[in-house]
Amino acid sequence: MIKTLQELLNDKIAIGIIGKTHGLDGELKLHPFTNVPEIIESLTEVVLYNEKNKVFLLAKIVDMRLGNGVYLIKIQGIENIENAKKLSGSKVYIDKSELPPIDKNEYYFYEILDSQVFDEKGNYLGKVDEILQTGSNDVLVINKNAENEILIPVIKDYIITIDKTNKTIVVKIPEWLD
Known part of the structure; x- marks a missing residue:
């Protein structure tokens, strides 16, 4: 076959x-x-x-x-x-x-790439197209369309939930994007 x-x-x-x-x-x-x-x-x-x-x-x-x-x-x-x-x-x-087992609050990149991202109010922001490694923390690159890219640091101040099973992420919009 x-x-x-x-x-x-x-x-x-x-x-x-x-x-x-x-x-x-x-x-x-x-x-x-x-x-x-x-x-x-x-x-x-x-x-x-x-x-x-x-x-x-x-x-x-x-x-x-x-x-x-x-x-x-x-x-x-x-x-x-x-x-x-x-x-x-x-x-x-x-x-x-x-792959080695990881803690519940950790992730492999493949687990969250292409995840749908929403703000606290349920508004769709886009999907995770890329994850940047900055040294201190990862940064999600979220795209809704070709002209609209949002960068969200992966720190507890901005990440509310990461649901690896359903590939959804809820974020708090950083103050510099309001």
Whole structure:
């Protein structure tokens, strides 16, 4: 039975992207999408998907080390630079069930991206298109239309509720937006 892209990636989450090769022996640079090193450092089997080439690969990571802010990985069966180059640009997916458990008041980005956002009065503000990491706190980028972008800091003063199950967020409008 042939599976669709959606079926193959069902219950999977992209946690990084394969960059350029490193050296001549098939090592690759892995640029993580997460700031939780345990997710990357515990990788053993992953699904690689190259959107440009429409190629899937179930890959076994046999070696990993950190170098200059990126992870250098070795994939079983990739022994030279020519084969490694074919994987460049592939997104790295794992099963969502492999993510470490988090506290009730924490979230993974994928859980709140595309959430519908409302103010305290129930007015629809838009959906979460992006989450910016500023160092001190995350910032929700909310878009209702192309010309109307709202930035809401993810701090207790402005976030009333985050319902990950129903993908809805209720916020207090910051005073600078009133």
